[in-house]
Amino acid sequence: xxxxxxxxxxxACRTCAACCKQFPFYDHxxxxxxxxxxxxxxxxxxxEESDFATQDGKRLFRIVLDITCSALKFxxxxxxxxxxxxxxxxxxxxEYPYEITDWERKHCKGLKPRKx
Ligand code: SF4
Ligand code: SF4
Numbered sequence: 525x526x527x528x529x530x531x532x533x534x535x536a537c538r539t540c541a542a543c544c545k546q547f548p549f550y551d552h553x554x555x556x557x558x559x560x561x562x563x564x565x566x567x568x569x570x571x572e573e574s575d576f577a578t579q580d581g582k583r584l585f586r587i588v589l590d591i592t593c594s595a596l597k598f599x600x601x602x603x604x605x606x607x608x609x610x611x612x613x614x615x616x617x618x619e620y621p622y623e624i625t626d627w628e629r630k631h632c633k634g635l636k637p638r639k640x
Pocket of ligand 2: 543544593594595596597604605606607608613614617
């Protein structure tokens with residue numbers, strides 16, 4: 525498994541897959557994207573104010589797509605990505621987590637070192 529600068533325990537991904545089951549992203553609603561998303565009739569998208577702000581102080585909304593990625597597979601008690609090592613795997617997946625926000629602090633098991 526490739527070494528990641530922020531993941532202290534990349535092996536945790538095998539039993540976690542939180543970032544493949546939910547997709548959180550952040551927006552400051554300058555162009556009304558958040559307002560538009562709130563109008564969608566679905567319980568698969570969660571919109572909330574985050575504690576996170578841009579460098580110029582704009583409060584960010586967290587939008588969480590509560591939808592599992594179609595490339596996520598589960599076999600013999602472990603998760604794996606069907607696209608791992610392929611060009612078609614989104615770059616953001618290999619670089620994730622690139623920011624540590626409150627979502628990652630809550631869900632990402634790999635941020636904590638492996639217990640001995
Ligand atoms: S949330 Fe963190 S530990 Fe879980 S699969 Fe994603 S990168 Fe790995
Ligand atoms: S492409 Fe792979 S790593 Fe990326 S979200 Fe889907 S299952 Fe997870």
